[in-house]
Amino acid sequence: MPAWPGGPCPQCGEDMPANLVHCQTCRALLNDDLEHDTVEIPAFHPLKELSVHCDAYPVGFYFQCPDCKKELRVHKKYLGKKVSCKFCQTPISLSLRSKQTKSFGFYTNCPHCREELRIAHKYLGTVASCKFCHGHIQLLEKPADPVDS
Known part of the structure; x- marks a missing residue:
């Protein structure tokens, strides 16, 4: 999957610098190879409270x-x-x-x-x-x- 080369956003048309994942204006994905569900969110494990x-x-x-x-x-x-x-x-x-x-x-x-x-x-x-x-x-x-x- 190639990195975003830079240029106009496909959704809003605003010019975006290279190597971004999301448009800084409309938050649209700039790379067609990426999808919203490709990122795994790790499970939340609360830390043990320490007595100070x-x-x-x-x-x-x-x-x-x-x-x-x-x-x-x-x-x-x-x-x-x-x-x-x-x-x-x-x-x-x-x-x-x-x-x-x-x-x-x-x-x-x-x-x-x-x-x-x-x-x-x-x-x-x-x-x-x-x-x-x-x-x-x-x-x-x-x-x-x-x-x-």
Whole structure:
């Protein structure tokens, strides 16, 4: 089947450039060898919906004071530093792996609705759902912030 050589459309007479299938004006087929039913339309297969999730990192941690046993909410910037308990003023060296201080979990903000979430350490690295907006969140442990020298 030769390509359309160009010239006037057989139906409307408008001049058409070469290698067209349909007339740009009246949409008539320009090649007699082609028919409207020669093109197969593929079957429609809907794609599986993907659940979108956003990454969330710990903003801070919950620790238990080794002396008064009260719960302390501490921002992550204080990890590895000495702080004092706001209830009994006991000096505490904050570390997630320390035997002196026990960490209950961490807190972060939902990237979808900005509500604060309290999460246990065992959920780090998993995908969870926000209890407020039900948005999917991947809970990741962010690398340590760079230290200025």
